[in-house]
Amino acid sequence: MSDRNKPPVIDNPWRALRQYTDARIGLGRAGISLPTSEMLEFQLAHARARDAVHFPLDVDRLLEELAALDSPLLSGVAPLRLHSQADDRATYLQRPDLGRELSSASSEKLAEPDLATDGYDLALVVVDGLSSSAVQANAVPFLSAFLQDLAQERDDWRLAPLTVVEQGRVAIGDAVGAALKARVVAVLIGERPGLSSPDSLGLYLTWNPRPGLNDADRNCVSNVRPAGLPVEQASQRLLYLLREAFRLKLSGVGLKDRTEEVVVDASSDNRNFLTH
Numbered sequence: 244m245s246d247r248n249k250p251p252v253i254d255n256p257w258r259a260l261r262q263y264t265d266a267r268i269g270l271g272r273a274g275i276s277l278p279t280s281e282m283l284e285f286q287l288a289h290a291r292a293r294d295a296v297h298f299p300l301d302v303d304r305l306l307e308e309l310a311a312l313d314s315p316l317l318s319g320v321a322p323l324r325l326h327s328q329a330d331d332r333a334t335y336l337q338r339p340d341l342g343r344e345l346s347s348a349s350s351e352k353l354a355e356p357d358l359a360t361d362g363y364d365l366a367l368v369v370v371d372g373l374s375s376s377a378v379q380a381n382a383v384p385f386l387s388a389f390l391q392d393l394a395q396e397r398d399d400w401r402l403a404p405l406t407v408v409e410q411g412r413v414a415i416g417d418a419v420g421a422a423l424k425a426r427v428v429a430v431l432i433g434e435r436p437g438l439s440s441p442d443s444l445g446l447y448l449t450w451n452p453r454p455g456l457n458d459a460d461r462n463c464v465s466n467v468r469p470a471g472l473p474v475e476q477a478s479q480r481l482l483y484l485l486r487e488a489f490r491l492k493l494s495g496v497g498l499k500d501r502t503e504e505v506v507v508d509a510s511s512d513n514r515n516f517l518t519h
């Protein structure tokens with residue numbers, strides 16, 4: 244075949260594996276460069292990731308959606324709006340330490356008399372983190388599924404009022420949990436966006452939350468989103484960890500997530516290419 248009849252884009256034989264993964268593999272080439280279509284898709288993915296980091300979370304809308312959740316476990320107290328010590332996004336990105344601490348106003352709000360109790364079993368804390376897109380899209384669907392599963396587990400859970408924290412990091416859940424005297428805190432936070440996953444929600448469970456803990460004291464359920472771990476499966480995994488945390492009175496490296504110790508089948512809806 245002469246050069247004039249040669250196709251402009253040379254396919255890559257690995258491209259067939261794209262049906263099993265969102266990873267950017269088997270892109271092909273045009274000469275020694277990426278095909279234009281792949282370059283444009285890369286730029287679009289990069290723009291979406293940047294937007295996920297910089298677009299502010301629509302907190303008013305989220306609070307309305309949280310208030311509309313229907314569960315017998317909720318206390319009836321309206322969800323609380325809190326803020327870290329990072330005043331704005333630029334400060335948040337440059338000073339991770341401030342994102343781990345509650346502002347003075349938020350600390351005072353959690354100390355108000357109407358929230359004073361003997362404590363709660365569980366505090367659910369929604370944090371914008373590094374992806375407002377993830378929180379906006381997945382936090383309410385996940386909580387809807389989780390609260391339903393939790394109510395079926397036991398009907399005497401004492402749940403703290405739902406809280407939403409702006410400009411927060413994972414560890415800010417420790418401050419919230421300690422202020423509310425919660426035995427366990429579960430933080431729902433937008434994860435650092437990847438080029439194929441700008442909407443990934445992370446769940447972090449910590450037993451006996453208090454300031455000074457580190458990541459070794461937590462368990463994480465990651466990649467909660469429609470194209471990743473569905474909310475129904477994420478809910479069951481968090482419920483398993485919660486059950487084990489209460490049984491063992493700990494979380495983190497001492498608490499193993501054994502929910503994946505199941506038979507991996509090769510059904511048609513299983514996208515794991517290792518089983519095909």
